[in-house]
Amino acid sequence: MSSRLAVVVNKHGNELSPSETFLHAHINKLPYRSYSLIGNPGYRMIREGSVGAGNHLVSRSLVPLGFRWLIRKAIGVSVATQDTKALVRWLKHSNIDVVLAEYGPTAVSVMEACYQADVPLVTHFHGYDAYTDYVVGEYGKAYHRLFDISSAIVGVSSHMCEQLVRLGAPPDKVHQNACGADVNSTQRSADHKPGYRFAMIGRLVEKKAPFVSMMAFARLCDSVPNATLEIVGDGPLSAACVQMVRALGMEERVTLHGAKPHEFVQEVLGRSDYFLQHSVRAPNGDMEGTPVGVLEAMGMGLPVISTRHGGIRDIISEGETGILVDEYDVDGMFEAMRALCADRELSARMGKKAQESVADNWTMEKSVARLSEIIGSVAH
Numbered sequence: 001m002s003s004r005l006a007v008v009v010n011k012h013g014n015e016l017s018p019s020e021t022f023l024h025a026h027i028n029k030l031p032y033r034s035y036s037l038i039g040n041p042g043y044r045m046i047r048e049g050s051v052g053a054g055n056h057l058v059s060r061s062l063v064p065l066g067f068r069w070l071i072r073k074a075i076g077v078s079v080a081t082q083d084t085k086a087l088v089r090w091l092k093h094s095n096i097d098v099v100l101a102e103y104g105p106t107a108v109s110v111m112e113a114c115y116q117a118d119v120p121l122v123t124h125f126h127g128y129d130a131y132t133d134y135v136v137g138e139y140g141k142a143y144h145r146l147f148d149i150s151s152a153i154v155g156v157s158s159h160m161c162e163q164l165v166r167l168g169a170p171p172d173k174v175h176q177n178a179c180g181a182d183v184n185s186t187q188r189s190a191d192h193k194p195g196y197r198f199a200m201i202g203r204l205v206e207k208k209a210p211f212v213s214m215m216a217f218a219r220l221c222d223s224v225p226n227a228t229l230e231i232v233g234d235g236p237l238s239a240a241c242v243q244m245v246r247a248l249g250m251e252e253r254v255t256l257h258g259a260k261p262h263e264f265v266q267e268v269l270g271r272s273d274y275f276l277q278h279s280v281r282a283p284n285g286d287m288e289g290t291p292v293g294v295l296e297a298m299g300m301g302l303p304v305i306s307t308r309h310g311g312i313r314d315i316i317s318e319g320e321t322g323i324l325v326d327e328y329d330v331d332g333m334f335e336a337m338r339a340l341c342a343d344r345e346l347s348a349r350m351g352k353k354a355q356e357s358v359a360d361n362w363t364m365e366k367s368v369a370r371l372s373e374i375i376g377s378v379a380h
Helices: 021-028 058-062 065-075 079-093 104-117 133-149 158-166 210-223 238-247 262-270 292-299 330-342 344-361 364-378
Strands: 004-009 033-038 045-048 098-102 121-124 152-155 174-176 197-201 228-232 254-258 274-276 304-307 322-325
Touching (some): 121 364, 152 158, 197 210, 210 238, 274 292, 292 304, 292 344
Parallel strands (some): 004 033, 004 098, 152 174, 197 228
């Protein structure tokens, strides 16, 4: 009989978006009988698998939110305590063998329930939860308790694992495992004709520094008049990116698609020739883990131009599978773009090696297998 795994994801709403491919993979592809608990604490939807009908955690059906606050006032039992008790009951009733908590703050919200129910906890960090100043500041003390309770702690890059140790995680509990690319859905059309088409995929946020890539691309347009750039993603910098495209007179060269389904992302990658991602340490401390978008582009056979940042250095071999520049180096980005446009053989060689590297090391299947080994080593 397979072990029972509970995968917990804290978020507004009770559904995962289709683009959260690694979360769907953790819930549906690990070799366990997997339950997902998705939503805000106490309001999580419990399902077998990541989609479909489910039931809310017991605390919601028995004690609606308003009454929960009244109980807190009347008898001094906090909402968090009620949620913990409800989760303990469910873990025991469902005979859960191990809990996988996605993101540090999620793990903090379930760690006491796991401790009280004597269920091993695997905490999976992904990016902002290990780096962002306000998160580390708010959860710093709780993380020490979390590191003590967790049976295993997973970071998606070597840099993140080092950061977790700096935050107090015991080195012997820390495991590196990047979220891999689904290479089965990243196959370029056989009739693809090389051109000068660039792609950027991801949230338009400070740590991805879209302005740097756009400024470098604007310079490239002077020497490569038929170059184009497609950007898929939205975020707090969306409006500013639109304004920048207009200010640079690149309306005919740059297409801002906004947020799109994963299938659309694959279409864009499939018709592109190069991939850009200028990741940086944001002013609030936020950093990348190991960007799945970069892995998917590599899996499609695209040479990548990116930065010496976070987990990107784990997956790109400089000069072999891509070109890396320093953070905020507009000149370096421009020179790298121009070099690849000028040398088709170099681009093809890098793209082929990038595709081989992903197939050998960074597929979703390999990532899930590594995570399964980590979970299996601590499960009851």
